Amino acid sequence: MNLDFQCTKCKIKLNDLFLCPNCSKQYNNSDGFFDFTDNRLSFTYTQERKFSDFLSDINSHGYTKSLETFLKENPRFEHKFMKKEGDIAFGLNHRNHSRCLIINSDLGNIPENLSDIFDEVYSLELDKNRILIQKFRFEEHGIKNTVLFRAHVDSLPFSNNHFDLVVLNGIQISEKSDVSTRTQIINYFKEIKRVLTLNGCLCVGADNKSGIKIPGNEADYYTDNKIYSDNFKNYNSFFTHLGFNVKSCWALPSYNKPHYLGNIEDGVSLKWLFTNFDKFFATNMKIRSLAMFFKLFNKSTCKLIMKFIGPSFIFYCYSKETPQGFEDFIKEKTGFDHYIQASRNNKVMHILLDESGDPKKILSCKRAKYDFTEKIMPIIRKFPKMKDADEKILSEDWFGNDHLDRLNINHVKLALDWLTNFQNNTSSGSLDLHDIEAEVENLKSELDRIEEIHNLPYHKCLDEYKQHVSAIKFKKTAVHGDFQVRNILVNQDNLSVNVIDWSAFMEKGNPLIDFLALAGSMIFQGSDSVEECRSNLRGTGKAVPALKLIKKTMNEYFQADLDFIILLRFRVLKILLRNFKTKRTSTDYFTYVELFRMLSEIN
Ligand SMILES: [Zn+2]
Incomplete structure (x- = not known):
C-alpha cells in the first residue's frame, strides 16, 4: 500500500519516513499505527481497563486465545468482533473501490468488512487500546490493506478529494469544547467533505434523539466525549446546508448493528416491517405492545413513526447526483x-x-x-x-420468515415428516460397524485438543454411543448436516416446510445426525438459559412434548429402542467441536460445554 498522509499543521505530504518535510514532526510510532493527535484532549473510556487487560493478555497468549477469555468474561462485547455487524456500507458497492475511510472504527467490524471491497481502508479511532486490538485482529485475519491511525476529525491528515467513501460510525463530539455543538458539527462535516472525492459518498450512522431503545443494544459511552444525537429533520438540514443530496435509511436495532436496514421513504417495505415487527424484535413487553400498534399503521404513518422513534438512522450523502449503486442494480435486475x-x-x-x-x-x-x-x-x-x-x-x-415453533407440536410433526421422507428417498447401503467406529475415533481425537473438556468423560460417552448404535441396523441416507430449528421454515398458510442452509450437506451418511440435530435444538435455543435446558432434559421443560414426539418417531422409524441420552451426548459433542472450530469465542460454544457436562451427569 502506498500510504498518503499529510501533516495536519503544514498541510503538505509526509515523506517516506512519515516525517513532515517542513516541521519535521514524526507521525508513525513504535506501536504500529499513525498518530496525528496533539495533546489537546486525552480520551479515556469507560472500558479502558478491560481493553488494556485484554491487550496484555494478547501479548502473552496470542489473539484468538485471549479473545476467547475476554468474551467469556464480557459476553456483551461479542458483536464488536463480528463482521456482520459492520454492514452499514454494504449497499455502497459502487464502481469506485479505491480508498475508504472509517471514522470511529471501534474494534474493527466496518474496516474488516470493507477490506474485501476497497483497495485501501483507513481506520480512524481515537482510543489507543481499540486501535491496538484492531491491529491484532487484522493480523490474525490476514488483512493487509488496512491502515490504523489516530486523528481529530476536524483536522484530517489527508489532501483534498482523497476518499471514495467515508463512513462515520456515530458522531462523536467533545463535551469540553468551547464552541457550540452546532458549530462543532458543521466544522466536523466540512472537514469530512474536504477529503471526499466529488463523486464520493459520506455514510453517516447516527442516533435518533427521540428513538426507542431496542434491548441488547446498550451503547458503551465515552467519558470525555459523547455520541451526538439529534432528530431526523435536523440531521437532514445539516446535510442540505453542506450541499449534500441525502438518502435516508432506518437501521434496526441500530446503525452499528444494522441487522435490518431500509429506505426510510419506502412506505411499502416499512409497512411490511411494522406488520411483522413482533417477529423480529419482540424482546420485551414494551416492544411487544408497541408492535401491536405498529400493525395498524398505514404506509405514510409508518414513515413518520420511523422518523420519530426509530432508534437510529443511516444517511448516505452525495455531493453530486446519487451514482448507480447496489440498490439500483438489484431493482433493475x-x-x-x-x-x-x-x-x-x-x-x-x-x-x-x-x-x-x-x-x-x-x-x-x-x-x-x-x-x-x-x-x-x-x-x-x-x-x-x-x-x-x-x-x-x-x-x-420467499417462503415466509416463520421458523419452526417447538411449542407447536404440529410444526414438529411437519419437520419429522419432511425428514423421514427425505431419508426414505435418499437411503442406500447400510451403515456398518466400520463407519460408526471411524466417526467415533475421529471425533475423539479432535476433541482431545479442547482444553475445557479434558476432565469430562467424553471418551466413555462416545464408547457407549458406539456400542449402542452398533447393535442397531441403519441404512445410510443423505444428511442435511444442520437440521436445527433455525434452518426449518414453516409456511403457516399451506403448512409446508422449507429447509434452508445446506452448507453442511452430505450425500451419504449417518441418518441419526439430522434427527439428533432437531432434538438438540429443541432442548436448547439461543434465548434459553442453561436452567431451561436442564428442565427439558429432566422432563419438565416446555420442549418436552416435542422431544417425546421425536423420540417416538425415531424408535418407530429405526425400529429400535434408542437411548436418547446416549445419542444426545454424541450430538452435543459434535456441535461442541464445530463451534470450537468456527466460533470458539461465542457464548453458544460455552453453553454446549455446559450442556455436555449436564448430559454426562445423567445416568
Ligand atoms: Zn508539518
Whole structure:
C-alpha cells in the first residue's frame, strides 16, 4: 500500500519516513499505527481497563486465545468482533473501490468488512487500546490493506478529494469544547467533505434523539466525549446546508448493528416491517405492545413513526447526483422496487417486496466487491445437488420468515415428516460397524485438543454411543448436516416446510445426525438459559412434548429402542467441536460445554 498522509499543521505530504518535510514532526510510532493527535484532549473510556487487560493478555497468549477469555468474561462485547455487524456500507458497492475511510472504527467490524471491497481502508479511532486490538485482529485475519491511525476529525491528515467513501460510525463530539455543538458539527462535516472525492459518498450512522431503545443494544459511552444525537429533520438540514443530496435509511436495532436496514421513504417495505415487527424484535413487553400498534399503521404513518422513534438512522450523502449503486442494480435486475437488507453471519440478504407489500423473493449476497455484471442465480435444489451454487448472488422464492415453533407440536410433526421422507428417498447401503467406529475415533481425537473438556468423560460417552448404535441396523441416507430449528421454515398458510442452509450437506451418511440435530435444538435455543435446558432434559421443560414426539418417531422409524441420552451426548459433542472450530469465542460454544457436562451427569 502506498500510504498518503499529510501533516495536519503544514498541510503538505509526509515523506517516506512519515516525517513532515517542513516541521519535521514524526507521525508513525513504535506501536504500529499513525498518530496525528496533539495533546489537546486525552480520551479515556469507560472500558479502558478491560481493553488494556485484554491487550496484555494478547501479548502473552496470542489473539484468538485471549479473545476467547475476554468474551467469556464480557459476553456483551461479542458483536464488536463480528463482521456482520459492520454492514452499514454494504449497499455502497459502487464502481469506485479505491480508498475508504472509517471514522470511529471501534474494534474493527466496518474496516474488516470493507477490506474485501476497497483497495485501501483507513481506520480512524481515537482510543489507543481499540486501535491496538484492531491491529491484532487484522493480523490474525490476514488483512493487509488496512491502515490504523489516530486523528481529530476536524483536522484530517489527508489532501483534498482523497476518499471514495467515508463512513462515520456515530458522531462523536467533545463535551469540553468551547464552541457550540452546532458549530462543532458543521466544522466536523466540512472537514469530512474536504477529503471526499466529488463523486464520493459520506455514510453517516447516527442516533435518533427521540428513538426507542431496542434491548441488547446498550451503547458503551465515552467519558470525555459523547455520541451526538439529534432528530431526523435536523440531521437532514445539516446535510442540505453542506450541499449534500441525502438518502435516508432506518437501521434496526441500530446503525452499528444494522441487522435490518431500509429506505426510510419506502412506505411499502416499512409497512411490511411494522406488520411483522413482533417477529423480529419482540424482546420485551414494551416492544411487544408497541408492535401491536405498529400493525395498524398505514404506509405514510409508518414513515413518520420511523422518523420519530426509530432508534437510529443511516444517511448516505452525495455531493453530486446519487451514482448507480447496489440498490439500483438489484431493482433493475429483479424488477422489484422495494426491499429490506438483512444481515446474516455469512451473507447479506435482500428481501424483495412487490407493490402491494408482499415479499416475493429473497436474495443472498456474498460480502464481496461487485461490478454489476454479476448474474443473479436462482436456487434450484435437486438431490444430490443440494448445496448452493458458488455465485455471488442467489435468488430464492420467499417462503415466509416463520421458523419452526417447538411449542407447536404440529410444526414438529411437519419437520419429522419432511425428514423421514427425505431419508426414505435418499437411503442406500447400510451403515456398518466400520463407519460408526471411524466417526467415533475421529471425533475423539479432535476433541482431545479442547482444553475445557479434558476432565469430562467424553471418551466413555462416545464408547457407549458406539456400542449402542452398533447393535442397531441403519441404512445410510443423505444428511442435511444442520437440521436445527433455525434452518426449518414453516409456511403457516399451506403448512409446508422449507429447509434452508445446506452448507453442511452430505450425500451419504449417518441418518441419526439430522434427527439428533432437531432434538438438540429443541432442548436448547439461543434465548434459553442453561436452567431451561436442564428442565427439558429432566422432563419438565416446555420442549418436552416435542422431544417425546421425536423420540417416538425415531424408535418407530429405526425400529429400535434408542437411548436418547446416549445419542444426545454424541450430538452435543459434535456441535461442541464445530463451534470450537468456527466460533470458539461465542457464548453458544460455552453453553454446549455446559450442556455436555449436564448430559454426562445423567445416568
Ligand atoms: Zn508539518
